[in-house]
Amino acid sequence: xxxxxxxxxxxxxxxxxxxxxxxxxxxxxxxxxxxxxxxxxxxxxxxxxxxxxxxxxxxxxxxxxxxxxxxxxxxxxxxxxxxxxxxxxxxxxxxxxxxxxxxxxxxxxxxxxxxxxxxxxxxxxxxxxxxxxxxxxxxxxxxxxxxxxxxxxxxxxxxxxxxxxxxxxxxxxxxxxxxxxxxxxxxxxxxxxxxxxxxxxxxxxxxxxxxxxxxxxxxxxxxxxxxxxxxxxxxxxxxxxxxxxxxxxxxxxxxxxxxxxxxxxxxxxxxxxxxxxxxxxxxxxxx
Amino acid sequence: xxxxxxxxxxxxxxxxxxxxxxxxxxxxxxxxxxxxxxxxxxxxxxxxxxxxxxxxxxxxxxxxxxxxxxxxxxxxxxxxxxxxxxxxxxxxxxxxxxxxxxxxxxxxxxxxxxxxxxxxxxxxxxxxxxxxxxxxxxxxxxxxxxxxxxxxxxxxxxxxxxxxxxxxxxxxxxxxxxxxxxxxxxxxxxxxxxxxxxxxxxxxxxxxxxxxxxxxxxxxxxxxxxxxxxxxxxxxxxxxxxxxxxxxxxxxxxxxxxxxxxxxxxxxxxxxxxxxxxxxxxxxxxxxxxxxxxxxxxxxxxxxxxxxxxxxxxxxxxxxxxxxxxxxxxxxxxxxxxxxxxxxx
Amino acid sequence: xxxxxxxxxxxxxxxxxxxxxxxxxxxxxxxxxxxxxxxxxxxxxxxxxxxxxxxxxxxxxxxxxxxxxxxxxxxxxxxxxxxxxxxxxxxxxxxxxxxxxxxxxxxxxxxxxxxxxxxxxxxxxxxxxxxxxxxxxxxxxxxxxxxxxxxxxxxxxxxxxxxxxxxxxxxxxxxxxxxxxxxxxxxxxxxxxxxxxxxxxxxxxxxxxxxxxxxxxxxxxxxxxxxxxxxxxxxxxxxxxxxxxxxxxxxxxxxxxxxxxxxxxxxxxxxxxxxxxxxxxxxxxxxxxxxxxxxxxxxxxxxxxxxxxxxxx
Numbered sequence: 001x002x003x004x005x006x007x008x009x010x011x012x013x014x015x016x017x018x019x020x021x022x023x024x025x026x027x028x029x030x031x032x033x034x035x036x037x038x039x040x041x042x043x044x045x046x047x048x049x050x051x052x053x054x055x056x057x058x059x060x061x062x063x064x065x066x067x068x069x070x071x072x073x074x075x076x077x078x079x080x081x082x083x084x085x086x087x088x089x090x091x092x093x094x095x096x097x098x099x100x101x102x103x104x105x106x107x108x109x110x111x112x113x114x115x116x117x118x119x120x121x122x123x124x125x126x127x128x129x130x131x132x133x134x135x136x137x138x139x140x141x142x143x144x145x146x147x148x149x150x151x152x153x154x155x156x157x158x159x160x161x162x163x164x165x166x167x168x169x170x171x172x173x174x175x176x177x178x179x180x181x182x183x184x185x186x187x188x189x190x191x192x193x194x195x196x197x198x199x200x201x202x203x204x205x206x207x208x209x210x211x212x213x214x215x216x217x218x219x220x221x222x223x224x225x226x227x228x229x230x231x232x233x234x235x236x237x238x239x240x241x242x243x244x245x246x247x248x249x250x251x252x253x254x255x256x257x258x259x260x261x262x263x264x265x266x267x268x269x270x271x272x273x274x275x276x277x278x279x280x281x282x283x284x285x286x287x
Numbered sequence: 288x289x290x291x292x293x294x295x296x297x298x299x300x301x302x303x304x305x306x307x308x309x310x311x312x313x314x315x316x317x318x319x320x321x322x323x324x325x326x327x328x329x330x331x332x333x334x335x336x337x338x339x340x341x342x343x344x345x346x347x348x349x350x351x352x353x354x355x356x357x358x359x360x361x362x363x364x365x366x367x368x369x370x371x372x373x374x375x376x377x378x379x380x381x382x383x384x385x386x387x388x389x390x391x392x393x394x395x396x397x398x399x400x401x402x403x404x405x406x407x408x409x410x411x412x413x414x415x416x417x418x419x420x421x422x423x424x425x426x427x428x429x430x431x432x433x434x435x436x437x438x439x440x441x442x443x444x445x446x447x448x449x450x451x452x453x454x455x456x457x458x459x460x461x462x463x464x465x466x467x468x469x470x471x472x473x474x475x476x477x478x479x480x481x482x483x484x485x486x487x488x489x490x491x492x493x494x495x496x497x498x499x500x501x502x503x504x505x506x507x508x509x510x511x512x513x514x515x516x517x518x519x520x521x522x523x524x525x526x527x528x529x530x531x532x533x534x535x536x537x538x539x540x541x542x543x544x545x546x547x548x549x550x551x552x553x554x555x556x557x558x559x560x561x562x563x564x565x566x567x568x569x570x571x572x573x574x575x576x577x578x579x580x581x582x583x584x585x586x587x588x589x590x591x592x593x594x595x596x597x598x599x600x601x602x603x604x605x606x607x608x609x610x611x612x613x614x615x616x617x618x619x620x621x622x623x624x625x626x627x628x629x630x631x632x
Numbered sequence: 633x634x635x636x637x638x639x640x641x642x643x644x645x646x647x648x649x650x651x652x653x654x655x656x657x658x659x660x661x662x663x664x665x666x667x668x669x670x671x672x673x674x675x676x677x678x679x680x681x682x683x684x685x686x687x688x689x690x691x692x693x694x695x696x697x698x699x700x701x702x703x704x705x706x707x708x709x710x711x712x713x714x715x716x717x718x719x720x721x722x723x724x725x726x727x728x729x730x731x732x733x734x735x736x737x738x739x740x741x742x743x744x745x746x747x748x749x750x751x752x753x754x755x756x757x758x759x760x761x762x763x764x765x766x767x768x769x770x771x772x773x774x775x776x777x778x779x780x781x782x783x784x785x786x787x788x789x790x791x792x793x794x795x796x797x798x799x800x801x802x803x804x805x806x807x808x809x810x811x812x813x814x815x816x817x818x819x820x821x822x823x824x825x826x827x828x829x830x831x832x833x834x835x836x837x838x839x840x841x842x843x844x845x846x847x848x849x850x851x852x853x854x855x856x857x858x859x860x861x862x863x864x865x866x867x868x869x870x871x872x873x874x875x876x877x878x879x880x881x882x883x884x885x886x887x888x889x890x891x892x893x894x895x896x897x898x899x900x901x902x903x904x905x906x907x908x909x910x911x912x913x914x915x916x917x918x919x920x921x922x923x924x925x926x927x928x929x930x931x932x933x934x935x936x937x938x939x940x941x942x943x944x945x
Contacts, residue, residue, distance in 0.1 A: 026766075124643070131647040133878025133923055135885055136916060140654050143904045143912040144661050220775055224886050227777045228901050243777060247890075254785055261778030269773040276769060360847055385852075392850035399848075404841035409864055409938055419849045454939040470849070 027277055030270035037266050041091055044084030052077060052085040052237045061253040073256050074249055085237035087263055094219040097156025102211055105161035109168030110195055113176055126162045134159030134221050142230040152231050156221055160214040167210045171203035209282055213275035216268040223264045239264050307477055307510050308334040312370035315352050315361065324581050326352040330536040332529060336477065339511040341521040343557065344531035347578045350514045354480045358397055359387040375477060393423045396471040400483040402463035406455040413451025416470045423474060438469040442499055461492035468499060475507045482514045497523055518557055522546065530554050533578055533589040536608065540615035550617035550624055552594045596621050636941060637931045644924045651920040655913040656700045662909040710910035719914035723896060727918065730895035732802045733818060734880055736811045741819030742826060749830020756835055764827055771824030776883045780817040780890040787813055796892045814891040821883040822876055829872045833865035867938045874930030881919055
């Protein structure tokens with residue numbers, strides 16, 4: 001997602017962050033778990049012998065067996081396969097929402113920092129957006145556009161975007177105060193080049209930290225809306241709606257909801273741990 | 288416990304029967320990620336009742352650590368060792384925290400460098416002084432409040448009753464420092480530790496605060512340990528002076544003796560950085576370089592890399608504190624300096 | 633910094649306008665003809681026409697928005713398309729339970745979060761600190777509905793607490809057991825962030841100069857930590873709680889759905905999934921307004937907690 005130009009300007013060293021992270025065993029476990037889940041979500045659908053949408057009513061709610069490692073769901077579909085597709089969908093939703101937010105929020109933040117006269121109007125807009133809890137974006141957009149992919153991505157994006165705009169404005173402003181910005185201006189670089197090569201290249205570390213933490217929130221929001229029936233609609237395999245489907249059979253087949261929920265947790269937890277580590281490292285550098 | 292080489296004990300200039308504060312061989316070591324860090328290295332100190340001792344040194348010399356060690360306010364990561372550490376006849380080394388707490392604010396108290404941050408920003412000035420009073424004295428709140436206003440008045444704050452109702456940010460820097468002084472002296476302590484109390488203040492206010500501390504201390508018979516890096520303040524305030532360098536005591540002397548005939552090259556350098564002192568005939572010696580990293584202390588005399596006179600022994604042996612003339616001692620191999628200077632071309 | 637509250641009020645006006653615009657748009661995109669929906673199946677064309685004129689549906693959009701605003705101000709949020717019930721009445725009926733649930737969630741999670749944060753700050757780097765931080769990061773990473781479902785399973789097997797609905801006001805004998813499970817699930821949302829923020833701000837405050845002054849006065853550890861350090865550390869914690877009310881609201885929507893709690897969140901979800909646009913509009917307006925009010929209250933509280941914000945110097 002971030003293919004940023006770097007090199008021209010001395011930026012903070014990231015090798016120290018890596019070393020610190022390696023010394024943290026909890027982090028190592030977290031990264032391993034996350035890798036495993038991503039592997040499960042990306043490779044799983046390729047190797048699974050089942051189709052996540054093939055219903056088999058005679059096979060409803062079977063417990064785990066040799067054929068179906070995690071059993072089957074209420075329509076006789078292989079749960080493991082559903083979870084693989086579901087995890088893939090959930091990861092994609094999070095990525096799409098965060099990418100949307102990073103592009104728009106990052107652009108707004110950089111513009112506000114770069115053009116003084118845009119600063120006030122843009123940031124007041126951001127203040128207003130910040131005053132909406134993310135669930136309200138989800139509810140309103142689902143109500144207006146109908147529940148589905150578009151309203152979901154927009155809700156995730158809009159709830160994360162204001163934070164990214166603020167962070168990138170702050171980071172960009174501190175870069176703006178440094179001498180090489182004037183240097184770039186003096187040699188006559190166009191604004192776009194200045195923003196891309198200088199501002200973005202130096203401001204991206206805090207933005208990346210924020211985006212990491214926001215990704216966890218994005219996944220949770222997508223799952224919550226899916227659970228409420230306001231996200232992707234069945235039969236699409238998505239972890240939140242799989243958990244909601246399992247809720248109806250909570251007392252006869254608790255493993256359906258359990259597995260889907262646990263998978264969400266296993267995605268969000270390592271991402272948040274990673275985000276915390278990045279943030280702590282940044283704080284330590286700052287102090 | 289390590290012993291520093293020491294040949295002479297330093298007696299207070301005017302022999303009094305019982306010194307208020309006796310510190311011998313005090314070392315403070317901090318445990319850090321990069322290993323132990325020695326902030327104070329076997330220092331000695333004596334303070335008579337009512338006396339003012341200035342502790343002088345650059346930042347990093349250990350003078351602030353000394354004040355916190357005396358107050359028992361060092362963090363748990365600090366290891367304190369001492370041959371003797373007595374206050375008012377009580378041994379402070381083995382003192383339990385609850386007992387220490389009853390001393391703090393009553394028998395010994397402290398004022399700090401930054402009056403802007405040393406007061407609690409969300410509580411009224413008066414309430415903070417009332418708290419100081421009632422922590423140690425079981426009196427009703429209105430009475431404590433009257434005492435607090437009295438204490439503020441004694442520091443020359445105009446309209447003390449109104450100021451008592453103010454929050455710290457509503458007062459000027461000088462006013463805040465007066466409030467802190469009022470708070471520190473409210474129980475008439477026997478020892479006041481003042482850690483660079485005027486550094487953060489405007490030059491015009493500095494003199495007023497110095498006068499105030501001296502007058503109030505004299506009035507209450509309080510001994511003052513005055514920590515500073517400013518030789519001008521020393522000249523103004525001190526009966527005696529102890530000069531610290533890189534965690535060690537390098538010279539101690541009555542103030543007049545120190546200014547007229549310093550016996551450590553570092554002291555000479557400190558005085559040299561004060562223009563009006565040169566007229567008195569002390570050799571002009573600007574100090575080169577900077578204080579060494581505490582983890583990379585040079586062997587021998589800590590000052591030798593910056594010392595213009597450094598000779599063989601200075602690089603290998605730690606110089607002991609030797610009495611050069613009555614009441615004045617120097618930790619320099621070459622002291623008395625005048626002889627060293629004369630022996631050179 | 634003068635005028636944090638003024639800034640908040642200014643922003644709130646725009647937020648309010650934005651929310652009202654969203655509510656208005658929600659009724660605009662409603663696929664059914666609102667007038668026909670209100671008139672019901674038996675409504676004649678003439679009746680529908682009257683209602684249409686009454687609602688101003690024949691006027692330009694800007695005028696319609698103005699009419700909408702004036703209706704909202706008068707508390708007229710329209711009728712449900714499903715059962716013709718007054719949206720305003722339904723929402724006032726659901727508001728109490730939602731408020732109850734959120735308060736019940738905060739009653740246990742705020743003190744516990746504070747205590748965990750204080751413990752972590754005092755033992756920074758120690759085992760307890762790590763445990764608290766682990767709880768905190770797990771707390772913000774776990775989907776609320778998982779906690780809810782686990783509690784439902786647990787309660788169903790032990791028969792310890794009722795798992796559905798509300799049994800009356802939560803301070804009554806019938807009401808209290810009903811709120812325990814949803815409040816537990818919901819409070820967990822707040823626990824992690826509060827513990828974390830308390831740890832950070834309190835560790836900073838413990839190193840502050842004025843805390844050293846307090847110790848130099850001879851204050852004991854309890855007074856130093858609670859009376860001086862925590863007192864100054866409280867401000868960012870209050871601000872955080874205000875912001876977290878948004879997350880709490882999201883959690884309440886999920887929790888109410890799981891535990892069949894008759895609150896505004898469940899009302900909103902049901903309205904959206906059944907296509908009851910007026911009801912959805914009303915519920916969303918209410919939730920947004922509640923969030924605005926809470927944050928204004930938080931700003932006032934912050935000014936009370938910090939005299940530096942109060943005076944304009």
